[in-house]
Amino acid sequence: MTDQDRDLRARLVAAGVELVTTGGVQALGLREIARHAGVSHGAPRRYFPTHRELLAAIAQQGFGRLTDTLAGADALAAGTGGDARSRLDALARAYLGFAAANPGMFELMFRHDLLEGSGAELRRTSVPLFLTFVGLVSEVHPDGDDPATATAALWSNLHGLAQLRTWGSLRLITGSEDVEPLLRAVLDAHLGPAAR
Incomplete structure (x- = not known):
């Protein structure tokens, strides 16, 4: 995994942390996390094959x-x-x-x-x-x-x-x-x- 990949993965997790803090579990849709991280809605799947893996992170x-x-x-x-x-x-x-x-x-x-x-x-x-x-x-x-x-x-x-x-x-x-x-x-x- 490249530094850029690690950075994007960390941004997605950080976006999720912020969303769950402000909006609860219901705010943790893949599209919302991607939007909050400033990436395309398909980007999370590249780093987290399933939504559950992103939620676990x-x-x-x-x-x-x-x-x-x-x-x-x-x-x-x-x-x-x-x-x-x-x-x-x-x-x-x-x-x-x-x-x-x-x-x-x-x-x-x-x-x-x-x-x-x-x-x-x-x-x-x-x-x-x-x-x-x-x-x-x-x-x-x-x-x-x-x-x-x-x-x-x-x-x-x-x-x-x-x-x-x-x-x-x-x-x-x-x-x-x-x-x-x-x-x-x-x-x-x-x-x-x-x-x-």
Whole structure:
């Protein structure tokens, strides 16, 4: 691949990132991405044989940003002497914060119906995130039988909380946008109460 090809490929992905940020997943048509990148409507097919491969490349940018966000939160919590429980608290808050700040990208990243068949690169990006959580859950519950299952349950709750907030369902049910009481309940349910 030439430098020009790499540049055009990167422009298409950057255009997609901008579109999903401003218009959500529904803004990610091939023609719209090409128009936004300033190329012909057929150009994306030259670099991404399928629409799903382009969407996966855009989602990979989101996973990269989420990885950086979580790594920063974890480093801060660990740097202040935080134990595994407090580090998981920081990671959970960073995850919810990322979802709230990037609703379009967050939706795309977890829309495996859109990304199916394009997941090898995404797995390389997302599995290490999950394993970070698994390691910390193992520290909190060293005698637990299956830390991966416990982590998946915790993550499912966090993801559901993030998604319900995005959809406005939490406000409808609780009368508030405040996720703090729900976050505490999720963490306490999966990790046990935090030391006060």
